[in-house]
Amino acid sequence: MVEPVETPAPEGGAPESQQRDAPRPLPLAAGAVMAVAAGVALLLALPPYGVWWLAPVGVALLAAAAHRRRLRAGFGLGMLAGLALMVPMLSWINVHVSVAPWLILGVFEAAFIALMGAATAYVSPLVDRFRWAWPLATALLWIAQEALRSRAPYGGFPWGRLAFSQDDSPLLRLAAVGGAPLVTFAVALAGGLLVTAAWRPWNLWSARLARGRLVLSAAGLALGAVAVAAAGLLVPTAKPAGPPVTVAIVQGNVPRLGLDFNAQRRAVLENHVTATLALAGRVAAGQEQRPDLVVWPENASDVDPLRDATAAARISTATDTIGVPILVGGMLRGPEQGQLRNVGILWLPGTGPDLDQTYVKRHPVPFAEYMPLRRIARMVSKDVDRVATMVPGQRPGVVRTGPVVVGDVICFEVAYDGLVRDTVTNGAGILAVQTNNATFNAAEARQQMAMVRLRAVEHGRDALMASTVGISGFVTADGALHQDTGFNTQEVVVRQLHSSDGRTLATRAGVWPEVFLVALGLVLIAGSVVVRRRG
Structure with missing residues (x-):
């Protein structure tokens, strides 16, 4: 029991019983x-x-x-x-x-x-x-x-x-x-x-x-x-009762961790391409079930594939070989000079990018993906000028892949209640978090995975997190984590998920x-x- 310290009553003060009961x-x-x-x-x-x-x-x-x-x-x-x-x-x-x-x-x-x-x-x-x-x-x-x-x-x-x-x-x-x-x-x-x-x-x-x-x-x-x-x-x-969909997460890894992970952008992209080609080889050999959808993480292609023919060709090679759509985490330049868009873009076998099924990150991180008070911030860190201006998207992250409607959120967006809820109320059958933890560590990735587990229960949806370096994995609608990968490794994991069109009480109640x-x-x-x- 916690006991407050008793002090003697001042001269002429209240009776001892009142002093004993006085709030201290x-x-x-x-x-x-x-x-x-x-x-x-x-x-x-x-x-x-x-x-x-x-x-x-x-x-x-x-x-x-x-x-x-x-x-x-x-x-x-x-x-x-x-x-x-x-x-x-x-x-x-x-x-x-x-x-x-x-x-x-x-x-x-x-x-x-x-x-x-x-x-x-x-x-x-x-x-x-x-x-x-x-x-x-x-x-x-x-x-x-x-x-x-x-x-x-x-x-x-x-x-x-x-x-x-x-x-x-x-x-x-x-x-x-x-x-x-x-x-x-x-x-x-x-x-x-x-x-x-x-x-x-x-x-x-x-x-x-x-x-x-x-x-x-x-x-x-x-x-x-x-x-x-x-x-x-x-x-x-919740127990999603919708049709099953087999999803593959490709964690391609990066040449080196840190802020300069994207100094070798093509190497990061190539890591994800080669890991996907290896998955296609195992599928062809009967060693792995063919997925209905492949998910690449945020920043898997920091080379703008809509402007760079080589990057587009490599992604198309991976998509055509595996024979199913890939949700590519990419970085698009523009629409104006010096601006970027952080996107999840659906890449289809045989036809390439589906611009109608592209999600643009709606909540760029201040001081990391755009710089408020840049002049003042420059006094704090010389890395300020490495931060470009990220243009926010305007619509919820609902990507219709064909096999399933994916509720896509990117990186830190999973921490915000409304951004995840919007994808479900607009038709998402499963949740996908595309993230890049190459500038952080395994502790940050675990903290983020805990948020994914909460979102899965909150909305009664099977979910996944795809990271460049880990930790990636699947989460069922009861919050259980499955097939989580190691950190700073190249891994591919495949699992059957179930979509859902139901809504939990939390989804209906909203804010x-x-x-x-x-x-x-x-x-x-x-x-x-x-x-x-x-x-």
């Missing part, structure tokens, strides 16, 4: 340690560590650390937790670039958790007055923080959401009901139950009740947290569960204003 925070030093421990627990819950049950523990530790603080102290403790989470979680940014962008992004993302720490401190009087509301308040503040961080600025950066730590948890199934926001809500609610159980004095009962009664009540709340974690087991996962929970959070803040004014 934990000692600041203890709060700081707990805040750092919270960030570490949240980090370890995420891939590549995957200790998912530590996520509610991290939530509980931060809630306890910031409780009853002044706003500045709550902000500072939230910042400690945020830094302990975000800086090491995003360390893959520093693998092949300078330290400055990594630290700037880590500190900036930590600031959102700092704001939540301040909000946690602000609602403390309300929580002390209505102790039953503490778990709910904790969950609502997490939802509000993630909703804001996923949208601002420049479209937000949702990496590190609580929901993305639950790929092996029973709570993953809740994604089919309310998407990532509901999973986050359940994780934070479990953490709120834990902190309510651990806090003393525990004001649901009179202090004069026997200690045994208090222990039993606290144990009940702790069991409630466990029950929340197990609730997902009651939610059934409204998150809107409802954020609205409740605003009501919570308003209630805190009232309680504070009444003293």
Whole structure:
């Protein structure tokens, strides 16, 4: 049990019984340690560590650390937790670039958790007055923080959401009901139950009740947290009943990792061509089932195949030899000088590119695929001028391949709820994530794969992730990962998936569960204003 430190009553102060019950925070030093421990627990819950049950523990530790603080102290403790989470979680940014962008992004993302720490401190009087509301308040503040961080600025950066730590948890199934926001809500609610159980004095009962009664009540709340974690087991996962489709993922690999992976663009393209030709050879020899569709990853052809005849010829050779369409991850120049488009383009045997079935990435990554505030950014890193201007697409990533309608999202887009949902509501039968992890490492790839697993459950779709260097693999609609590849290797994996035209409750509800929970959070803040004014 967590015990607040008791201080003697000042001379002429309130009676000892009132002093004992007066609301006090934990000692600041203890709060700081707990805040750092919270960030570490949240980090370890995420891939590549995957200790998912530590996520509610991290939530509980931060809630306890910031409780009853002044706003500045709550902000500072939230910042400690945020830094302990975000800086090491995003360390893959520093693998092949300078330290400055990594630290700037880590500190900036930590600031959102700092704001939540301040909000946690602000609602403390309300929580002390209505102790039953503490778990709910904790969950609502997490939802509000993630909703804001996923949208601002420049479209937000949702990496590190609580929901993305639950790929092996029973709570993953809740994604089919309310998407990532509901999973986050359940994780934070479990953490709120834990902190309510651990806090003393525990004001649901009179202090004069026997200690045994208090222990039993606290144990009940702790069991409630466990029950929340197990609730997902009651939610059934979708079972796509559409026609089967055999899909091959070609992970061609690159000559070398890092920002200059595309210095040998033709070598990267050739890797994917030769791996596909080898697959065709195994099919011809009866060693492998002929796929209905082949998926190449993002940046498989950084040479614009619509402008470069040699690149187009090599892709056509691969397509004609395997005899089925290839969804090619490519880079197209234009439409204006200095501009690029990151695309998934369907290449057909015998006829070549189908421009009507081309998806242009809708959410280019700021400071990586386009450069806001370029003059200022140049002061931070000399690599700024290596970033071209990526032109965003305007329509959802729905690619009709013939055998199946593919919901295509590219790289970081899988982290954004609406971008994936749009593909399903527009007819996607399976989901495909084309990505390039050559500038990062296996930890980043594992974090991204966790998002794919959540999206598969959320929309009841079989899914896949195709990466240039790994990790690639298939995900069934229950969130299970199959045939995941190694990192920095050339591999080809083939699996039969089932398409679906059904919609889960999460798909139908769209953004409204998150809107409802954020609205409740605003009501919570308003209630805190009232309680504070009444003293």
